[in-house]
Amino acid sequence: MTTTPETRKFEAEVAQVLHLVTHSLYSHKEIFLRELVSNASDACDKLRFEAIAQPDLLAGAGELHIDVSADREARTVTIRDTGIGMSRDEVVENIGSIASSGTRRFLEAMGSEQKADARLIGQFGVGFYSAFVVADRVTVLTRRADAPAGEGVKWESDGRGEYTLEAVDLPERGTTVILHLKEGEDEFLEPWTLRSLITKYSDHVAFPIRMPKDAGDGDAGADADAGTDGEAGAQAAAPAWETVNDASALWTRPKAEIGDEEYQNFYKALGHDFNDAAAWTHNRVEGSQSFTTLLYLPSQPPFDLMMGGRDERKGLKLYIKRVFIMDAAEELLPNYLRFVRGVVDADDLPLNVSREILQHNRQLERIKGACVKRVLDLIEKLSRDEPEKFAAFLKAFGNTLKEGIVEDAGNRERIAKLLRFSSTKGEGEARDVSLDDYIGRMQDGQDAIWYVTADGHRAAAGSPQLEAFKARGIEVLLMSDRIDEWMLGHLREYAGKPMRHVAKGELPLDEAEKQKLADAAGAAAPLLERIKRLLGDRVEDVRVSARLTDSPSCLAMSEWEMAPHLAKLLRDAGQDVPEQNPTLEINPQHALLRRLQGEADDARATDLAHLLLEQAELAAGAPLPDPAAFLQRVNRLLAG
Ligand code: ADP
Numbered sequence: 001m002t003t004t005p006e007t008r009k010f011e012a013e014v015a016q017v018l019h020l021v022t023h024s025l026y027s028h029k030e031i032f033l034r035e036l037v038s039n040a041s042d043a044c045d046k047l048r049f050e051a052i053a054q055p056d057l058l059a060g061a062g063e064l065h066i067d068v069s070a071d072r073e074a075r076t077v078t079i080r081d082t083g084i085g086m087s088r089d090e091v092v093e094n095i096g097s098i099a100s101s102g103t104r105r106f107l108e109a110m111g112s113e114q115k116a117d118a119r120l121i122g123q124f125g126v127g128f129y130s131a132f133v134v135a136d137r138v139t140v141l142t143r144r145a146d147a148p149a150g151e152g153v154k155w156e157s158d159g160r161g162e163y164t165l166e167a168v169d170l171p172e173r174g175t176t177v178i179l180h181l182k183e184g185e186d187e188f189l190e191p192w193t194l195r196s197l198i199t200k201y202s203d204h205v206a207f208p209i210r211m212p213k214d215a216g217d218g219d220a221g222a223d224a225d226a227g228t229d230g231e232a233g234a235q236a237a238a239p240a241w242e243t244v245n246d247a248s249a250l251w252t253r254p255k256a257e258i259g260d261e262e263y264q265n266f267y268k269a270l271g272h273d274f275n276d277a278a279a280w281t282h283n284r285v286e287g288s289q290s291f292t293t294l295l296y297l298p299s300q301p302p303f304d305l306m307m308g309g310r311d312e313r314k315g316l317k318l319y320i321k322r323v324f325i326m327d328a329a330e331e332l333l334p335n336y337l338r339f340v341r342g343v344v345d346a347d348d349l350p351l352n353v354s355r356e357i358l359q360h361n362r363q364l365e366r367i368k369g370a371c372v373k374r375v376l377d378l379i380e381k382l383s384r385d386e387p388e389k390f391a392a393f394l395k396a397f398g399n400t401l402k403e404g405i406v407e408d409a410g411n412r413e414r415i416a417k418l419l420r421f422s423s424t425k426g427e428g429e430a431r432d433v434s435l436d437d438y439i440g441r442m443q444d445g446q447d448a449i450w451y452v453t454a455d456g457h458r459a460a461a462g463s464p465q466l467e468a469f470k471a472r473g474i475e476v477l478l479m480s481d482r483i484d485e486w487m488l489g490h491l492r493e494y495a496g497k498p499m500r501h502v503a504k505g506e507l508p509l510d511e512a513e514k515q516k517l518a519d520a521a522g523a524a525a526p527l528l529e530r531i532k533r534l535l536g537d538r539v540e541d542v543r544v545s546a547r548l549t550d551s552p553s554c555l556a557m558s559e560w561e562m563a564p565h566l567a568k569l570l571r572d573a574g575q576d577v578p579e580q581n582p583t584l585e586i587n588p589q590h591a592l593l594r595r596l597q598g599e600a601d602d603a604r605a606t607d608l609a610h611l612l613l614e615q616a617e618l619a620a621g622a623p624l625p626d627p628a629a630f631l632q633r634v635n636r637l638l639a640g
Contacts, residue, residue, distance in 0.1 A: 005154075005164035008092075013099035013107060014129075018159045020110050021129045025118035029134050029185070032118070033068070033194065034201035034269065035127030036079045036177055040066040041205045043083025043175060045324035047145050050084065052323065052351045057145045060172065065208040067241060068198065070189045075181050077135075077188050082174040085144040088153045088165065095128050095140065095155065096163055102126050122272030123302050125314070132159040134188060135179035141168065142175040195244050204266040206249045206322075210241035249322050251294040251343050255282050267296045271315050271341040275300045278389050280342075281378045291367055295342035295374055297382070299389070301396045302339075319345040320353070331358045332368050336404035336415075337375050339397045344371065376414050383418060394420055394431065405487045416494050421477045422457060424466060429457050433477065435494045443474060447508070448500040451477035453485045455565040455621045464551035464619055465502040471549050476502055485566040503620070505559040507546045520544045524588040527597050531586065534609035538581065545585030552590040553612040555620045556583045565621030582622070584613050604640070607633040 010018065044064040051057045058064075067080045086094060102125030109124070110116055121130045131138045140155040152170030157163035179188075187193050191211060198209050250258065250266045267277040278299040284292045295316075318328035322345060332344055349363060358364050379401075382390045394401075404415040416435055423433040425441070438449055450469060454460035460478040469476050479488065491499055509517065521528070521544040531542045548554055555564065562570075567577045586593055592608065599605040614630050617623075624630050 005156075005166040007162055007164050008097060009162055010157075011097045011099050013103050014097065015161050016107055017099075017103050017126055017129055018132055018161075020107070020116075021121065021132050022159055024110065024116050025121065025130070025133050026116070028118045028274070030188070030197050031121065031201070032130040032133050032135075032179070033077075033079075033188075033197045035122050035130045035272075037066060037068070037198070037202045037205060037209060038122070038269065038272075039128060040079055040081035040083060040175065040177075041202075041207055043081050043085070044207045046084040047082075047173075048323050049325060050145070054146070057173075063208075065210055065243075066205070067210045068194055069212055070191060070194060072189050075186070075189065077179045077181065077194070078176060079179075080174065080176040082172065083145075085147070085173050085175055086142045086153065087144045087147060087151070088167070090144070091140065091142060091153050091155050091165065096165075100125060117274075119274040127272070129159075131177065131179055134181055134185045135159075136182045137180035139178040139180070140175065141170060141178075143170040143173050145173040147173075198244050200265070201269060203246045204248075204250045204262070204269060205245055206247065208243040208247045209245040211244050213240040213242045249319075249345075251282065251292050251345060252322065258282075266294075267298075267341065270317070270343070271296070271298060271302070273298060273300070273302065273341075277341070278393050279378055279382050279386075281374050283374060285370065289363055289366060290347040291370075292345045293342065293367075293371055293374055295340055295371060295378065297375075297378060297393060297397075298339055298341060299392060299396070315341040317343050318358075319343060320349045320351050321345070321347060323351060325351075325353060326355065328355075328358065331355070331364060332371055333375070334368075334372065334404065334407055336400055336402075336407050337372065339400055340371075340375055372408070372411065376411060376418075379418055380414075391420075391432070394418075398431070399481055399483050402481070402483050402487045406490045409490075412491065413494065416491055421451075421479060422460075423475055423477045424461070424470065425475045438475060438477065439495060439497060441475065442497075443472075446474060448498045449477070449494060450474060450500055450502055451479050451488065452502045453479045453488065453563050453565070455482075455569075456480050459565075459619070459621055462619065463502065464554040464616070465547045465556075467549040467551060468507065468547045469502060482566075482569060485563050501557070501563070502547065503555060503563070504557045504561065509546060513546070517544060517546050520588060524586075524593075527588060527593065528586075530605070531584070531596070531609045531612070534606050535584070535613055538610075538613060539584050540581040541583045543583070543585055545587055547585060548587035548590075550590075551587060551619075552592040553584060553586045553616040555616045555622070556585045558583075563620070564617065568621065568623050582613070582617065584616060586612060604637075607637055611637070 044066070047057060048064060062082065064082055068078070070077050092098070106121070106124040106126050109120070118130060118133050121127055137156065137158045141152060142155070143149070143152040149169055149171050152168040154166040154168045155163060181188060195211055202209060250262065263280055264276050267280065268274060276299060277296040280294065280296040282294045314327050314329065316327065316329035316332050318325045318332060328344070329338060333340055344367060346363070346367060349361070353361070379393070382393060398419065401415060402419065405412055408415065419434070420431045421433050422429055422431050423438065426433045435449060452460050452463045452466060454463060457478060457480045460480045466476055488499060488501070493499055524544050528542050528544070532539065535542070545554060545556070547556070557563065561580065562577065564582070570577045592612065596605055596608045599608060611633055614624055
C-alpha cells in the first residue's frame with residue numbers, strides 16, 4: 001500500500017534545532033551513530049518490556065538486534081532495529097513536529113554558541129536530529145510491533161523546515177533510519193570507520209549490533225538493490241552479519257573482569273556524556289532480596305542540571321532481571337542525588353510493575369536506601385582518596401548535595417561532613433574547610449560553629465559582624481551560596497555543636513565582657529535614645545554592639561529571623577515574606593558615633609543616624625528602601 005506523500009512543516013522550535021544542528025555542530029560529528037544506535041537500543045528495550053504482557057510481539061524479525069551498514073553507491077548509512085517501531089502519530093510526535101522540553105533547553109543552551117560540539121546534543125533528548133549533522137536527507141521507515149505490515153510509515157526530510165509522511169508496506173517491525181550523507185562525509189561509508197565508532201561508543205549496548213560480514217573489503221551486498229532507497233536491499237541481500245559489539249549487560253559481569261575503560265565507556269553511553277565519570281560503585285546484593293547496582297558520579301554537570309532541569313530526571317535505569325523497565329531516577333534516588341547516573345537491576349520485583357506500583361513498593365524503598373548509602377559511601381571515599389577530583393565534584397554538585405541537608409534528615413550529618421566551605425582562616429575564596437576541620441581547630445572554651453551568610457563571597461568576608469570574631473581569633477565560615485541560608489535553617493548542629501550565625505542572637509560573653517558591654521550601654525544611653533528617636537519606626541531597637549571593632553554599625557537578628565539578603569531573594573521570587581524592622585547595633589567608639597553625639601543640628605543628626613542604618617543594611621545585603629534619599633544624605637554630608 002502506498003499513498004501520495006503528505007508534506008508537513010516542522011514546528012518552529014524543531015526547525016530552529018535543525019538549523020543549529022546543521023550549521024553549528026562541527027566537532028565530533030561521528031556522535032550521530034551513538035545517538036541513533038542508542039535510540040535503536042531503547043526501541044529494543046521497549047519491545048522486550050511490552051512483550052512481557054504480549055509475548056507474540058516478539059514473533060517474526062528474529063531476535064532483537066541492530067544492524068548498521070553503508071552503501072557506497074547510494075552514499076547512505078543505514079541503522080536498522082527490530083525494536084518497538086512507531087505508528088504514524090508517534091513519528092509525528094517524536095521526530096516531526098512537536099517540540100519537547102529538551103528542544104527548548106537545547107535552543108537556550110546553544111543560542112549563543114557559534115561552533116559547538118556535537119556531543120552535547122544527546123544530553124537534551126534530541127539525539128535523533130544529530131542525523132542532520134552528517135546527512136542532508138534522512139529517511140525513516142518504521143512499523144510498530146503491534147501493527148500489520150500495511151501500516152508502515154515512511155518519513156523523510158532534508159531538515160530544512162518540512163518533512164513528508166507516507167504510508168508504506170513494511171514486512172518487518174522496527175525502524176530503519178537511512179542517512180543520505182552530505183558531500184564530504186564519505187568517511188562514514190567506510191565499514192571500518194563505522195565499526196570502530198561502534199566499538200568506541202556503543203560497545204556496551206546490550207543488544208547485538210551487527211554489520212555485514214567482511215564488510216571491510218567493500219560494500220558487501222549493500223548495493224544489491226530492491227525497494228526504497230536501497231535499505232530493504234541491504235536486508236534482503238545481506239549475506240551474513242556479524243556482531244561487532246560486546247552485547248552483554250556490563251553490570252551483570254563480575255567486577256574483577258571489567259576494566260576502568262569499559263566502565264567509563266558504559267558511563268558515557270548511559271549518560272550521553274563525553275567526560276569521564278569521577279567515580280563509580282558496582283555492587284551485587286544477594287539475599288532475601290537480590291539486586292545489582294552500578295552507580296556513577298559524573299565529573300561535570302550536564303547542561304540540564306545547570307539550567308535547572310529539575311524535572312527531567314534521566315540517567316538511572318531500572319532493570320528487572322536484565323529487562324529494561326523504565327528510567328526511574330525519581331523512584332530510586334532522592335532529588336538531591338539527581339546527578340547520579342547508573343543502572344539498578346532487581347531480581348525480585350514483578351516484571352509488570354508500573355510507576356504507581358513502584359512509588360509504594362517496600363522492596364524498592366529498600367533498594368533506594370541501599371543506593372543512597374552506596375552513593376554517600378562513594379562520595380566519602382572520593383573525599384578521602386582523591387582530593388582533587390572531590391573538589392571538582394563539589395564545585396559541580398556541592399549545591400545540589402546541600403539540598404540533602406533539608407531533604408534527607410536521616411543522612412544529615414553524613415552529608416554535612418562532605419561539605420566544604422570558605423572561612424576566615426581558609427585560603428581566600430577556596431572552599432576547602434570541612435566542619436570537622438573547623439571543630440579540630442576551635443578555640444578553648446568555644447562551643448559553637450560560627451558562620452555568616454551573604455549574597456556573595458566578598459559580602460560575606462566583609463560583614464561587619466565578623467570584627468569581634470577576628471579580634472578574638474575565632475574562625476567563621478563564610479557562606480555565600482543562595483541555598484546556604486535555607487540549608488542552615490535545617491542544620492542547627494553538627495557533631496553535637498550548635499551552628500550559629502554571627503549576626504543572630506547574643507554573643508557568648510564572659511563575665512568581664514558582659515560587664516564591659518553593660519557599662520558601654522549605660523554610657524551610651526542618651527545616644528541610643530537619640531538615634532531611636534531620629535530613626536523612629538525604621539528600627540525595632542538600637543543597642544550597643546559586642547560584634548563591632550572597626551565599623552560604626554551593623555544589623556543584628558534574632559535567632560530565627562531570616563537574613564535580609566534571603567528575604568530579598570524570596571520577595572523577588574514573588575513570595576510573601578513579612579516585613580520586619582531591623583535591630584541596629586552601634587559601636588560608640590567609632591568617630592561617626594562621636595560626631596553624632598556632639599551634633600547640635602538636628603537635621604544633620606538625622607542624616608547621620610539614617611546613614612548608620614543604611615550602611616548596615618547595605619552590608620547585610622538588604623535593599624535600601626529609598627536609594628535617592630540615601631544619596632542625597634551622603635551628598636549633603638560630603639558637601640557639608
Ligand atoms: P530521546 O531518544 O532522548 O527521547 P531523540 O530525539 O533521539 O530523543 O528521539 C525522540 C523520540 O523518537 C524517542 O524518544 C523515541 O520515542 C522516538 N524514536 C527515535 N528513534 C527511534 C527508534 N529507532 N525506534 C522507535 N522510536 C524511536
